[in-house]
Amino acid sequence: MRTLIRRSSTVGFVPVLVVVQAFCLLQRGTPWLGEWDWTADWAGGVTVVTGPLLAGCTAFEVLRWRTAATWSLLRQTPRGGHAAWLCALPVLVIGVVVHVVATASVLVATAMAGGEPRIDTGFVLVVVLPVVALAAAASIGAATAACWRSLLAVPLAAAIVFGLTAFPDRLMLPDVLKVGGTTGSLVGLTWDSRQQAAALAVLVMVSVFAVVVMHARDAVRRGPASRSIVAASAVALVAAVVLAQSVPSSRLRPSGAPIRYACTAASGTTVCLASQTSRQLAWLAAQIIRQSEPLAAIGVRLPRRYQQVVPYRRQPDGVAPILLEPDSINARRGDARRVPDLLAMPALCAADTGEVPPPDEVFVARSAISAWLSVRNGLSETSDYRVEVFGEWLGQTAPDQQAWIRTTYAQLTACAYADVRLPESVVLP
Amino acid sequence: MLEVRSLSVERGREEILHDISFVAGAGALGLLGVNGAGKSTLLRSLAGLLPPRSGSVLIDGADVYEGRRRAAASRQVALVPQDFDFPGTFTVREFLCHMAWMRAVPRRSSAARVDAALEAVDLQRQAGRRLNTLSGGMARRAAIAQALLADPAVLLLDESTTGLDPVQRAEIRLLLRSLAASRCVVLASHIVEDIEQLATRVAVLHHGRLLFDGATADVAGPSGDPARAGGLEAGFISLIGGDTA
Ligand SMILES: Nc1ncnc2c1ncn2[C@@H]1O[C@H](COP(=O)(O)OP(=O)(O)OP(=O)(O)O)[C@@H](O)[C@H]1O
Ligand SMILES: [Mg+2]
Numbered sequence: 001m002r003t004l005i006r007r008s009s010t011v012g013f014v015p016v017l018v019v020v021q022a023f024c025l026l027q028r029g030t031p032w033l034g035e036w037d038w039t040a041d042w043a044g045g046v047t048v049v050t051g052p053l054l055a056g057c058t059a060f061e062v063l064r065w066r067t068a069a070t071w072s073l074l075r076q077t078p079r080g081g082h083a084a085w086l087c088a089l090p091v092l093v094i095g096v097v098v099h100v101v102a103t104a105s106v107l108v109a110t111a112m113a114g115g116e117p118r119i120d121t122g123f124v125l126v127v128v129l130p131v132v133a134l135a136a137a138a139s140i141g142a143a144t145a146a147c148w149r150s151l152l153a154v155p156l157a158a159a160i161v162f163g164l165t166a167f168p169d170r171l172m173l174p175d176v177l178k179v180g181g182t183t184g185s186l187v188g189l190t191w192d193s194r195q196q197a198a199a200l201a202v203l204v205m206v207s208v209f210a211v212v213v214m215h216a217r218d219a220v221r222r223g224p225a226s227r228s229i230v231a232a233s234a235v236a237l238v239a240a241v242v243l244a245q246s247v248p249s250s251r252l253r254p255s256g257a258p259i260r261y262a263c264t265a266a267s268g269t270t271v272c273l274a275s276q277t278s279r280q281l282a283w284l285a286a287q288i289i290r291q292s293e294p295l296a297a298i299g300v301r302l303p304r305r306y307q308q309v310v311p312y313r314r315q316p317d318g319v320a321p322i323l324l325e326p327d328s329i330n331a332r333r334g335d336a337r338r339v340p341d342l343l344a345m346p347a348l349c350a351a352d353t354g355e356v357p358p359p360d361e362v363f364v365a366r367s368a369i370s371a372w373l374s375v376r377n378g379l380s381e382t383s384d385y386r387v388e389v390f391g392e393w394l395g396q397t398a399p400d401q402q403a404w405i406r407t408t409y410a411q412l413t414a415c416a417y418a419d420v421r422l423p424e425s426v427v428l429p
Numbered sequence: 430m431l432e433v434r435s436l437s438v439e440r441g442r443e444e445i446l447h448d449i450s451f452v453a454g455a456g457a458l459g460l461l462g463v464n465g466a467g468k469s470t471l472l473r474s475l476a477g478l479l480p481p482r483s484g485s486v487l488i489d490g491a492d493v494y495e496g497r498r499r500a501a502a503s504r505q506v507a508l509v510p511q512d513f514d515f516p517g518t519f520t521v522r523e524f525l526c527h528m529a530w531m532r533a534v535p536r537r538s539s540a541a542r543v544d545a546a547l548e549a550v551d552l553q554r555q556a557g558r559r560l561n562t563l564s565g566g567m568a569r570r571a572a573i574a575q576a577l578l579a580d581p582a583v584l585l586l587d588e589s590t591t592g593l594d595p596v597q598r599a600e601i602r603l604l605l606r607s608l609a610a611s612r613c614v615v616l617a618s619h620i621v622e623d624i625e626q627l628a629t630r631v632a633v634l635h636h637g638r639l640l641f642d643g644a645t646a647d648v649a650g651p652s653g654d655p656a657r658a659g660g661l662e663a664g665f666i667s668l669i670g671g672d673t674a
Contacts, residue, residue, distance in 0.1 A: 004527070007516065064516055068514040070513060070515040073508055076503065076508050077503075077528070077531040077532045078533040079530065079533055082531075
């Protein structure tokens with residue numbers, strides 16, 4: 001086997017596989033770095049590209065063997081029945097090794113960046129499914145080359161696998177060959193185990209069907225036995241596909257498990273982030289405490305606890321929400337200029353998440369407070385807000401400015417949105 | 430022992446071999462025929478690669494295509510194909526090790542069998558070379574070596590001497606002669622000279638039919654025939670009626 005791998009035509013293709021793998025992993029930067037589940041999921045998504053590539057490589061290697069006159073020599077031997085898969089296996093092994101090394105590398109990088117490793121059934125499946133997907137892709141490549149001994153089988157195999165992975169809906173097939181590649185944080189979400197099981201079943205059946213077809217084509221004599229095996233595996237594949245149609249097509253669902261938080265407490269303020277995405281906790285806590293000082297100085301009653309908002313979870317009463325930007329959720333440091341916005345929203349109220357949005361006054365009031373804070377913290381100039389409706393108000397230094405902020409902040413904290421009034425100089429268009 | 434009973438073989442919809450029967454024991458059997466006569470088809474069929482339309486192929490009494498002893502029969506036969514184009518990235522030794530596995534040679538004896546096969550074809554010094562760097566003659570010898578790995582009772586050689594220089598041809602002849610001492614060797618060729626020198630027995634195949642099967646010396650007909658003066662070649666040509674197409 002080692003010889004077969006070393007002498008495989010795919011060996012020369014390994015650098016290409018590695019570069020493609022690295023490109024796919026890093027093409028959107030590394031927003032997943034530091035979040036264990038997202039990293040695992042993202043690493044699996046690479047198979048959308050490497051799967052078709054591997055299918056093409058397998059078809060090429062299989063053709064190299066099958067178009068040789070010596071192919072009949074191999075088939076004539078006592079173990080000739082193994083010849084068909086034996087020439088395809090080295091390509092799969094190479095593809096899987098490249099994939100596993102890449103996945104392990106990003107997971108190690110995430111663990112080193114502080115993402116705490118979490119191994120459960122969902123995680124195991126999310127790292128196993130891409131490997132099974134690669135096996136399915138290689139089997140499709142091998143079967144295509146076995147059925148059509150032409151170099152055109154190479155692009156055809158790649159196109160079949162890409163079509164099945166990227167446009168399953170157009171082929172009226174369940175979207176199960178895509179086994180990763182989530183573009184957002186998985187905080188508050190988990191993998192749907194029924195969807196994963198369906199994906200596993202379909203992928204395994206695709207591989208089995210391809211291998212059976214390949215062997216049936218090679219059979220010296222196509223008897224009723226080989227025909228019934230092909231028929232049985234076709235039925236099994238159709239059954240798996242039908243089963244997969246009945247399963248929710250979304251790979252992720254809201255998690256039922258309690259969310260664990262990582263918190264820091266200083267000067268009477270507690271800041272909590274979901275421990276899954278807590279990389280910027282120290283930075284953010286320091287920013288919240290420092291940037292809220294101007295508010296405290298004018299006597300505003302600040303929230304005692306700030307906590308990250310997790311999708312599908314109710315924010316506890318009296319806890320200020322932290323809404324992290326999706327693209328920097330796992331960054332070690334966020335953007336300091338966004339902290340005033342966070343501080344200007346001291347509560348997540350029913351109206352914020354309900355059908356009827358809060359009155360316009362609430363949005364303007366938050367923007368005005370955020371701008372005021374931003375200017376006090378030296379992050380922007382009054383003149384930056386000239387075009388805003390509250391631009392003129394911001395330039396004033398009247399004592400009633402501070403009084404308005406105190407009153408309004410209390411109203412925002414208490415979710416008394418109907419009571420929010422804008423200063424006299426601010427007129428809504 | 431190789432036994433062929435009323436073998437008829439089709440390729441596509443055309444019948445290529447018609448009702449062929451013969452028996453061969455230890456020794457070299459020359460299979461003589463013009464291009465397209467059906468020699469390769471017959472050898473492939475004997476090797477278990479082309480199921481016959483009717484008739485059967487038996488090796489030591491076991492049918493190559495039917496029954497429980499099919500696997501045992503296929504173990505007893507090895508084919509050296511006309512074209513040798515195994516993936517050239519393999520070295521000679523790697524190729525032989527792979528073939529030893531394919532031929533179900535037990536792992537314990539595999540290395541020894543590979544060495545013995547290399548020695549038999551005198552390729553020990555080339556063992557580390559890649560197949561695509563071998564000369565035509567060396568490649569043919571490598572192809573023969575793989576057939577020897579499992580020590581088969583029946584060795585089928587398809588044009589194993591074509592394209593070789595006289596020295597290499599002589600070497601291969603010597604090798605085949607020693608191989609034929611203990612097993613049944615079927616050598617297909619359209620080169621009369623090779624068969625004349627190697628085989629004591631010859632089968633003449635023409636348009637898929639067996640025209641002659643007997644001692645090489647008898648091809649030209651009963652002794653005293655004037656054609657016999659021209660040796661096997663003249664006998665062969667007169668046998669196929671001068672029809673070389
Ligand atoms: N795959 C095939 N499909 C259909 N016909 C074939 C196939 N292979 C060979 N034939 C036909 O079978 C006949 C015998 O071919 P075969 O290769 O057995 O001849 P041969 O005696 O080995 O010739 P050569 O000396 O050129 O090797 C030829 O007429 C050939 O056209
Ligand atoms: Mg031939």
